[in-house]
Amino acid sequence: MSGLCEGRVVVVTGAGRGLGRAHALAFAEQGARVVVNDLGVSLDGGGSSAGPAQAVVDEIRAAGGEAVAHGGDIATTEGAASLVRAAVEEFGALHTLVNNAGFLRDRTLVNLDEDDWDAVMRVHLKGHFLPLKHAASYWRAEAKAGREIAARVVNTSSGAGLLGSVGQGNYSAAKAGIVGLTLVAAAEMGRYGVQVNAIAPAARTRMTEGTFAETMAAPDDADAFDAMAPENVSPLVVWLGSAASEGVTGRVFEAEAGRITVMEGWRPGPASDKGSRWTPREAGEAALKLLARSRTPGVVYGTR
Template identity: 60%
Template structure:
């Protein structure tokens, strides 16, 4: 993997711990200069006073890499703009944006508060959009000035967003929207030399291990020393490749990654069709809908559904 991103400038948001930390370390190992963004928040988004990003930067520097800390809030309009500007000011350019920051406020929909909904949507969805918007504006300006970059955006969706997850309606809605935002942005930014893809990772993080004893046990490293499929470091090789010049022909796609498995996930697309050629009467639609659903693929079950 060494050298695949030599000299490229990368922002990784939420890079102080977990998957984001592994992304930052892996990009540095591949030759990139890394802006390690993290606000040091707790699992629920509350301030902790910790500075995990500084520890990640220290690790990168200790191995001969180049990295800086950034503590901007990605969902704050000025903060996300400052993060992009900081990368350009410190390293002279920006080539890759990896949006990873997020947190959980899990509750059943009928028990969820307005703040539970708003805060999760803000950090996940608005945070992805804000970063994408300001990075995209930079790359558009570069392209108009005749200096089109081989730029990359890698967003972070989730299996919860692709398939649903009981007790995570706010998180699932945000992650589903991020998958669609990825497809939208891939189309709109293509003319500026930017590819946009998303990953839906499955790995051991603070989010997954906090989801109860059963989930924590399922995510635990194997006691026999065999391949740890839930190690968050397993996710980063795909992200590093997607951030490299080698991925120039891949855009608008959502990849699932877990352990040694990588797959591409198709989003909404037209499946089974019936065309009457005129307006339907409600009374005649029953058997038509039954035929359509009988021929269509069965939906993937919602995580946690009985």
């Protein structure tokens, strides 16, 4: 039986470890040819190594799949452009882009340096934008040339971007920005046969194990379900990245353990229209009445 992604060419950024590695392996298992991008940096973005990406490529090839490593910095124009070129030159096409690369520099806002803000924004938000831009340019050209496109993009947001997370103002802002980018890309690129969705995963990775060490620990029993294994998130990513997800675009999914949730985001709630300008006192009174009728916001991570 052929896999769900047989014949597709898939790019996964940040695929040397954690969620990205799990995604790359899962796509390969379903028949995709995979470009494994990773700079091999430390948890805070320092250093670099070709080792993690090549190790995943070797693992895919050992299982009978096809993969190549890409070590370019996807938060630069040249790195992102070369990522798309690597897929097309090596495998002849690009069908799916999974934006996953990222790292953390956690601090409360009063202790957050400008460099820490910029670095996290760069890898997460710019590191989504540039690969998406260059992949979209490729798909647009393909569509204008008359070739049928069934392209997919899966972006990686976070619960921190949907609800906020204490000590992660830079990360939360970047992940919230990724949701906005996803919505715009889905609206703009649909005409070319491109679907764009986002996931907000929860899993045990280098980025989470320090913060959630107890709740994310692997079970002692080898036969027990490991709820926080990164591999639990990948099946949804593979489906979203396949032709089987036809018609699904501009959506955000939360994925954790065995649970998948469609996140519904901002929608208009209670409203009051005076028909003329409010005074500040009237506006305050109206706001309090509306708040009393509204849903309670989700709890910011770290405040429980």
